[in-house]
Amino acid sequence: MHGCQSSKETDGKKAIDSRQFYLKLAQRLLHLFTTRTMSGELYEVDTRLRPSGASGLLAINIETFYEYQTTEAWTWEHQALVRSRIVAGDDILAKRFDQIRLSILSTSRENDVLTKQIAEMRTKMHDNLSKETEELFDLKQSRGGIADIEFISQYLVLQFAEKHPELTKYSDNIRILNCALELKLIEQADFDSLTQAYIEFREHYHKASLNNAKKLLSVKALPTHIGQVRKTWTRLLG
Known part of the structure; x- marks a missing residue:
């Protein structure tokens, strides 16, 4: 994002439209982040999350x-905004940006509508992304896994930030959950x-990433954690 309010030309050696400048800057940064070197990729960037998705501008x-x-x-997209930060x-x-983020996350929402929309998106993610089998648990996408915990945190912010704006202060799950506990x-x-x-799911996930292994674990390895996450999900989101 940028704060440019006009389309005047830049004042460099090769003048271009200022909005075109920000677009080229975004493309250059994306190239630097995603170029694969002998040490791997610097940072994975999913540009589909920008406004209007693949049809939207890279810089607005x-x-x-x-x-x-x-x-x-x-x-x-508001769920994604929960996790965003400058x-x-x-x-x-x-x-x-912080003012906008607070304004959007603190918007009043109907609980039944919100839980339905979040549950539908979670089901869509699971059905399309999960690599689970009868014996293997997908650490990120299986029900009771990392994504469920992330969605629970995001639900708490979107539902209760209108009355408790302090829920929007942090973008990470553990501090959001801690704030929800205090409230x-x-x-x-x-x-x-x-x-x-x-914490345990993420530890296994990071180890798998470092070893270039699949983010899968035996369903028998963490049955208590999986069951507890599913139980909390059912109570909060149905």
């Missing part, structure tokens, strides 16, 4: 982003089981 004005989030974005950029732009939105048992499961 921040107010255009705000309008899109307000009028067009789907619930799953990592680099102009201070004024970063402050405006008495979940019980201590929920917090303990979700965070313990998340």
Whole structure:
């Protein structure tokens, strides 16, 4: 995102439309992030998550982003916004992004509608992405796995941030769950089981990544964690 309000030409040696400049800058950064070297890829970037998906521009004005989030974005895109944060950029732009993020995440939502939309997206993800078998548990996509915990955290923010904006402060799951615990939105048992499961799932996931192995584990390896996550999901999201 950028804060450019006009299409005036840049003042460099080869002047181009300022909006075209930001597009080329985004393309250059994407190239640097995703170029495969002997040490692997620096950072995996999923550009499909940008506004309007594959048909959208790689770089847009921040107010255009705000309008899109307000009028067009789907619930799953607001879920993605829960996890978003500024990592680099102009201070004024970063402050405006934080204002937009807070405004969108704090919007009033009907609980029945929200839980239905989140559950439908989770089912779609599982059906299309899970590599599980009868014997193997997909650490990310199987029901009771990492994605379920992420979706639970995102649900808590989207449903309760209107009354408790402090839920939007952090973008990581454990601190969101800890905030929800402090606000008495979940019980201590929920917090303990979700965070313990998340930490252990992530440990196995990272080890598999380092070994270039599949993110699968025997279904018998972590039955307690899996069952507890599924139980919490059912209670909160049906």
